[in-house]
Amino acid sequence: MGDEVMVVTTHEGVPQEFYGAKLVGSRSFPCPWYQNVPLSLALSPRIISQVSQFKPDIIHASSPGIMVFGALAIAKLLSVPIVMSYHTHVPVYIPRYTFSWLVKPMWLIIKFLHRAADLTLVPSAAIARDLQEAKVTSANKIRLWNKGVDSESFHPRYRSHEMRLRLSNGEPEKPLIIHVGRVGVEKSLDFLKSVMDRLPEARIAFIGDGPYRCVVCREELEKLFTGMPAVFTGMLQGEELSEAYASGDVFVMPSESETLGLVVLEAMSSGIPVVGARAGGIPDIIPAEQEGKTGFLFTPGDTEDCMRKLVPLLENKELRETIGKAAREEMENYDWKAATKMIRNEQYEAAIWFWRKKRAEALGPLQWLTERLFPSPAINFR
Structure with a gap:
C-alpha cells in the first residue's frame, strides 16, 4: 500500500x-441543527471520477454525516475495501435535538x-x-482507534x-476554570x-460556539450565567486556542456523551489538570x-463528587502543577504519528484482509460452478 492520500471534504x-x-471539495448544504456543519453526499460524477483516477487501496469514511453513504457507494462501485470510524454517538444526541422515536431508525x-463496512474504528472501549x-x-470487526493529540x-x-487576563475578565489572580x-x-x-454557585471566588471561561436551534446554545448559556464571573470567547483557533488551554488552572468536562474527548487530551497535553465525568470515552x-495522578473523574451529574475533586486543585497550586505535569508526560506517549502509524499498518491491513475474505466467500459458489461447467482438461506429463 502506497503513502498517497486523497481527502474528500464537505468544504x-x-x-x-x-x-x-x-484535497477534493464537494458542494454541501448546512445541517439543519448545526448551521456551521456542512453536509454533502459527495457522489457527483466529478468526485467519483477523481477517486477512480486516484485508484485507492482503501477508503476511510470518517464522518457522522451523510457523506458516509457516498463513500460506501464509491467503495462498492470501485470494489475497494472501506473502513468507517464511529466518533459521534448519534443515537444519544437524537432525543436532545429532535424526536425520541428517531433513535430506533x-x-x-x-x-x-457498518455491516457493509469491512472494519469499524471506535475512539473508546x-x-x-x-x-x-x-x-x-x-465484534471482531470493531477495533479501537488509539487516542492521539498534537502535543506540539x-x-x-x-x-x-x-490570555489569562482575557479569560478571567481582568482578574488573573483568581482561580480559573476553563x-x-x-x-x-x-x-x-x-x-x-x-x-x-459554590465557588464565588473562581472564574470560568467557555471557549467555543453552539449549534443553530440548540436548546442550550451559547446565548442561552450566557443568560444562565448572567451576573456570574463567566467569559464566553466564542470559537478560538491556532495559537489563541493553545494559549486558552495552557492559561487556565483546571479544565472541567461535565459531558456524559463524549465518544473520545479530544478536548480532554488537548487540555492534558497543555499541562492542565482535568476533572471529567466518568462516562463515555x-x-x-x-x-x-x-x-x-494524571486527572480526576466524578460521577456524572453529581455536584458533590465534582467539588471533592475540583476544590483541592483550585486551592493547591502545587497539586495543580504535579497533576498537570503528569498529564503532560502521559500525553507525550500519544502523539498523532503513533496513532496514524497503527491505523495504517494494522487497522487498514485488517480491513483489506476482511474484504478479501468476504470477496472470496462471495465468489466461491461461482468458482465452483465454473469449474464444473468448464472443467480444465487433464494434462498428461508422459
Whole structure:
C-alpha cells in the first residue's frame, strides 16, 4: 500500500493540496441543527471520477454525516475495501435535538452502514461495548482507534498572562476554570452553573460556539450565567486556542456523551489538570489506575463528587502543577504519528484482509460452478 492520500471534504474552495494530501471539495448544504456543519453526499460524477483516477487501496469514511453513504457507494462501485470510524454517538444526541422515536431508525441506519463496512474504528472501549451490545456489526470487526493529540500545538509553553487576563475578565489572580468545546445541550454545561454557585471566588471561561436551534446554545448559556464571573470567547483557533488551554488552572468536562474527548487530551497535553465525568470515552483517557495522578473523574451529574475533586486543585497550586505535569508526560506517549502509524499498518491491513475474505466467500459458489461447467482438461506429463 502506497503513502498517497486523497481527502474528500464537505468544504468548497479548498486548496488542491494539504500537507501532501490531495484535497477534493464537494458542494454541501448546512445541517439543519448545526448551521456551521456542512453536509454533502459527495457522489457527483466529478468526485467519483477523481477517486477512480486516484485508484485507492482503501477508503476511510470518517464522518457522522451523510457523506458516509457516498463513500460506501464509491467503495462498492470501485470494489475497494472501506473502513468507517464511529466518533459521534448519534443515537444519544437524537432525543436532545429532535424526536425520541428517531433513535430506533438511526440504529438501523448505523447497522446497515457498518455491516457493509469491512472494519469499524471506535475512539473508546465504551463505544465499542455500545456497538457490540446493539449488534451493529460482528465484534471482531470493531477495533479501537488509539487516542492521539498534537502535543506540539497543545503545550504548557503557550501559557500567557494576556490570555489569562482575557479569560478571567481582568482578574488573573483568581482561580480559573476553563471549558473548551461545542456549546450544546449534550455537553451538560448547565451542570457547571451548580459548580460555580459554590465557588464565588473562581472564574470560568467557555471557549467555543453552539449549534443553530440548540436548546442550550451559547446565548442561552450566557443568560444562565448572567451576573456570574463567566467569559464566553466564542470559537478560538491556532495559537489563541493553545494559549486558552495552557492559561487556565483546571479544565472541567461535565459531558456524559463524549465518544473520545479530544478536548480532554488537548487540555492534558497543555499541562492542565482535568476533572471529567466518568462516562463515555473519558475513563479511557484517565483510567482507574491513573485517577488522582494524571486527572480526576466524578460521577456524572453529581455536584458533590465534582467539588471533592475540583476544590483541592483550585486551592493547591502545587497539586495543580504535579497533576498537570503528569498529564503532560502521559500525553507525550500519544502523539498523532503513533496513532496514524497503527491505523495504517494494522487497522487498514485488517480491513483489506476482511474484504478479501468476504470477496472470496462471495465468489466461491461461482468458482465452483465454473469449474464444473468448464472443467480444465487433464494434462498428461508422459
